[in-house]
Amino acid sequence: MPATTTERQLTIGGLIFPGLDQCDFTGPFTALSRVPNSRFLTLWKELEPVTDLNGLRLLPDTTLREAPQLDVLLVPGGKGQEGLMTDEVVISFIRQQAAGASYVFSVCTGALLCGAAGLLQGRRATTHWAALDVLPYYGATVSTERVVVDGSLITTGGITAGIDGALQVAALLRGDTVAQEIQLDIAYDPHPIFSAGSPATAPAEVLRAVQARTQALTDRRLAAGRIYQAGPAV
């Protein structure tokens, strides 16, 4: 049982990068920035604005080089993940922070960045439903749960799953009551107007349309996984 004391200030850091899906980051920020006696640092290589895959611009607080050791490292995904899989600065940052952090928390295809850092070897993990087949190349056992906790590694499904994951992380950090207070504050009582949020529940034609649009990216992610498995570049 993790300590629920609020005595020690926690430092939570979230990686951002060009082409991230901002929701992978902002969903968890909503919950984790409310953890009592903590600070949240938004991190990237430089301090210039970072543009998400649909154009929203976020500002980092601190560079990767200047970041302190984090208690929690949030690793979002999104199309821009692809370009970072062999980026030694980013992958080393994830690996080094993971060595000292209490938790590494990936959302969506942020799991693949954790994979490139070697963090998925022998772990149960998940990612966006369209990229699940990529995980085994990084040594993970695939789970289709929305939030997967394997020791210090928390991985979640796609994009909006980061909110579910962040409440789990809040509970691990400060206990269930604190996480419930955050949930009530952010009114997280979801009522989707459709039941199309997963491949299992979406109408067949909806699934086909979304798969068709993401197939090329999925194929490239699979190819990168095969290259990694054949001999990691980092």
Next chain:
Amino acid sequence: MPATTTERQLTIGGLIFPGLDQCDFTGPFTALSRVPNSRFLTLWKELEPVTDLNGLRLLPDTTLREAPQLDVLLVPGGKGQEGLMTDEVVISFIRQQAAGASYVFSVCTGALLCGAAGLLQGRRATTHWAALDVLPYYGATVSTERVVVDGSLITTGGITAGIDGALQVAALLRGDTVAQEIQLDIAYDPHPIFSAGSPATAPAEVLRAVQARTQALTDRRLAAGRIYQAGPAV
């Protein structure tokens, strides 16, 4: 039934402001930035970064003065809403855009800004559960539904309710199938680990703790509502 053609490009604009809750904005951005043949503009008085109530910094794309007529105006809330209730630039912007927009879409206490602009008179509306009692001062009939559609006005509950609302807006703009494709893409199949997201489901001590922390702000919002009702300043 709204048109589902994708022929005309839609312009969706989201207001941001100091002290907003970024999730009120970024949750809807996640869904609405994916509406086919549309563009999304992030709007504020100036082009400098805007800091959310927990420290995340977002960059506007366009000033209020230079914004084109929008098809959809997103109005988020958060503590910073309080300081804008008599801000003539902001309230006039909301009122003028509303006159030409297909939809005005408020999240959380963004509804109170819509109230200050006169948009709630005679309408069914909702807001964050802690601020529901404020709505009648602006002429609204209170609803406790998570997403309330009253003609061209869509209002939602607190913070994370914006995601549910945005899928509703996407369906109104482009039809149910498009909204379902967005839902699947963003993997919106929520599974909260606790059932504490509304006053009706949260444990009593959790509700008491969160209410205690927000009571002073709620009292000030009620006071502002009484002043508005006594004689609108705008």
